[in-house]
Amino acid sequence: MSDAGSGKGEDEATNTRSPFLPSAEDLQHWTSVMARAQQMMSDFALGQADAEKAAAPLLDPANWLGSGGVRLWAEQSARMWEQGAAFWTSLAALTPGLTPPAPADDAKDRRFADPDWTANPVFSLIRQTYGLLSDQLLATTRQMQGLDEAARAKMEFAARSMTEALSPTNLAITNPEVIKRAVETRGESLLKGLRHMLADLARGQLSHVDPDAFEVGVTIATTPGKVIHETELYQLIHYAPVTKQVFTVPLVIFPPWINRFYILDLNPQKSFVKWAAEQGLSVFMVSWKSADASMKDLVWDDYVEAQVDAIDTVRDLLGVPHVHAIGYCVAGTTLAATLAMLAAKGDADKVKSATFLTAQVDFELAGDLKLFVDDNYLALLQQLSAQGYLDGRYMAATFNALRGRDLIWNYVVNNYLLGNDYPPFDLLYWNGDVTNLPAKWHRQYLVDLYRDNRLVIPNSLSVCGTPIDLRKIRTPAYIQAGREDHIAPLASVWRLMDHLSGPKTFLLAGSGHIAGVVNPPAAGKYQYWTSDNAAASLDDFLASATETKGSWWPHWIEWIAAQDSLKTLAKGARIPGKGQKKAIEDAPGRYVKQR
CATH class of the missing domain: 3.40.50.1820 (Alpha/Beta hydrolase fold, catalytic domain)
Known part of the structure; x- marks a missing residue:
């Protein structure tokens, strides 16, 4: 009896695989995916090294304000976010079923449209913790004492930019939609997204549409x-x-x-x-x-x-x-x-x-564009315009940063993490078709108009020798x-x-x-x-x-x-x-x- 039972157990052990363990085929496939990803990154690195002049990298909006105080504040705020997330996680572990209340405008946030952000306790906790801490960061910024109006505006812009960048939707490991897509496609979505990202790094610009989707004079700008x-x-x-x-x-x-x-x-x-x-x-x-x-x-x-x-x-x-x-x-x-x-x-x-x-x-x-006319930004522009003109990609990145959630992070998620196809949208194609700006005139425009507001001061400016x-x-x-x-x-x-x-x-x-x-x-x-x-x-x-x-x-x-x-x-x-x-x-x- 015991021998028969033992034999049966051996057969089950031999023929029945645990549902929590990947099959040999799955392991082989995901190993292949990782190898292809590594090869893509290696080829990209070699291509950049061999290029006579590497393309400018995508700019990080968090670095544009150039203030050491802002950077320190951002680092402290990021640690605060991490500590807050750890607190809620530990509290939830000690108190089963406990979840923090959702922020007031959470239901309107399209970033968290996937049902798992509400239905799955883990992702629900991540979402709600992010919302609460984001609200706290913004509220703290608005309540800080001793700031003049310009400094407060910079701090609020930095706070919004940072909270948008720290969204859990921007990371594959904390975005349930990305995880599901990766499983469904057996990693192909991640590879496609990596391909999109490397292509953007090579051209130094975040793509909103396929750069080859339209042709000026053929499919766009066709009025005779x-x-x-x-x-x-x-x-x-x-x-x-x-x-x-x-x-x-x-x-x-x-x-x-x-x-x-x-x-x-x-x-x-x-x-x-x-x-x-x-x-x-x-x-x-x-x-x-x-x-x-x-x-x-x-x-x-x-x-x-x-x-x-x-x-x-x-x-x-x-x-x-x-x-x-x-x-x-x-x-x-x-x-x-x-x-x-x-x-x-x-x-x-x-x-x-x-x-x-x-x-x-x-x-x-x-x-908010006035935030980009302080001495630090003007000095940065001078460095970027050493050849006599400002590369249009920098200006495009500036405008994108004004609506970072919609024009930066939305496309990071869709293009890179989800590996979606680019939409054939002519307006977005135009938005990415950048132009270079004469450096001297661009600086003059920012200083005389945006910073000093001289155009509305009678005869403060002259044009072609004529006071206006x-x-x-x-x-x-x-x-x-x-x-x-x-x-x-x-x-x-x-x-x-x-x-x-x-x-x-x-x-x-x-x-x-x-x-x-x-x-x-x-x-x-x-x-x-x-x-x-x-x-x-x-x-x-x-x-x-x-x-x-x-x-x-x-x-x-x-x-x-x-x-x-x-x-x-x-x-x-x-x-x-x-x-x-x-x-x-x-x-x-x-x-x-x-x-």
């Missing part, structure tokens, strides 16, 4: 037109008319030189350029050249002169006395300086109307702001209403710096608000504002038509390349493709 004029700084694109008659007054668009112009021409469904042409406007677009070492001495005067040159080129080409002008973001700031200079010289009538898209002239309320005063601008102005804009905050954009002297129309669009502008009527998204343009303050404007569903673009074209409704036939010089300015090349031109 011709480059009809170019300088060492910009190309001027003339787009083909699509109506038999066009407004006599043409439109010249100045996009920001810190980005590619085709944010306004992403695809036929989203293109402001295409839509404007369909409304009967003769549309011209400035395409700025990405800076190289030859542009090291460029300053603000050069960009103002370029705007005037573009305006005069269009006026001469079409034989018209004036143009409508649009200035987007920093190009809107420069457009204000251009208008002030023209007014001082008696040439204000060259511009019939000016539209400012999310633009600022008064930088007192410029938001924004109060002399009497050109009709259309001022658009985004309700959720973190680059040009609403309150800051409103200040244009205080400094310009001509008739002004203020419009508040739903969403932010990009989606609030690029919102075609056919999409049926968002809304906008209009109110009394004589309102004494932004609060007064908002108190009486009327909401309208959908795009603000139709409101704008009605305003344009009200400035001058005369039309002419779309022929002769109104056709790109048919006037005195012959076509140089097809739109979008070569400048926008240069890196």
Whole structure:
């Protein structure tokens, strides 16, 4: 009996494997995964070592503030997080079933959408501990005594950046979704994520989309037109008319030189350029050249002169006395300086109307970007710009850091930890298509405008030898702001209403710096608000504002038509390349493709 039982036990021991032990096949597979990962990292390291000049590494936003005090505080706070996590873990071990209460806004945090963050006691404890300690860190920062406003803003920004970086969702071992994906794919998701990460390290930039997903001029920026004029700084694109008659007054668009112009021409469904042409406007677009070492001495005067040159080129080409002008973001700031200079010289009538898209002239309320204009950051910029220009990847990283949770850590999790495929999103492709900035001008812009706020001080700044005063601008102005804009905050954009002297129309669009502008009527998204343009303050404007569903673009074209409704036939010089300015090349031109 005992011998029979013993034999049976031996058979079971031989034929039945513990469910907690991996099979030989599993062990072999995961060993292969580890070996492939090691090989990928080895190949990457060898490639970097062999490269004549290694690509710049991804910047760590936690190091940008450059303050020893901030770094010490961050280290102490990190230890506090670790000690707090250990406390809750030990307490939970002593008291079965105990879990700390969830933070008030925890349910709204998309980072913790996976059910295991709530259903699994271990991950629930990790999540709740992180939330409580993050809240405590932020509250402690806000309650610190002896800080001036600027120092407090830096500390709060550092606190937010650090808590976002310390999220347990950012680590594979503490993210249940990552763990499940790795098990389901037998490690292939981790390998794919590693491949994504190494590719980003090689190019020195966090990718939001596949860099090869779009091609400028083929699948993006495809509105028909011709480059009809170019300088060492910009190309001027003339787009083909699509109506038999066009407004006599043409439109010249100045996009920001810190980005590619085709944010306004992403695809036929989203293109402001295409839509404007369909409304009967003769549309011209400035395409700025990405800076190289030859542009090291460029300053603000050069960009103002370029705007005037573009305006005069269009006026001469079409034989018209004036143009409508649009200035987007920093190009809107420069457009204000251009208008002030023209007014001082008696040439204000060259511009019939000016539209400012999310633009600022008064930088007192410029938001978190002001954190990047202290002496430490300016010294860092000087080091990074030794070749005479600032690599656009650094500027992109700065803007990403302003929304680190959405634009950095979200993609770290999706691209690296989960190994997801990149989404084919044209807006994100544009966001990663960076441009280099002339170092001298970039520093001047940060110091004179962001730090010292001199543009709103009459005659404090001179442009092309002419002292400028924004109060002399009497050109009709259309001022658009985004309700959720973190680059040009609403309150800051409103200040244009205080400094310009001509008739002004203020419009508040739903969403932010990009989606609030690029919102075609056919999409049926968002809304906008209009109110009394004589309102004494932004609060007064908002108190009486009327909401309208959908795009603000139709409101704008009605305003344009009200400035001058005369039309002419779309022929002769109104056709790109048919006037005195012959076509140089097809739109979008070569400048926008240069890196």
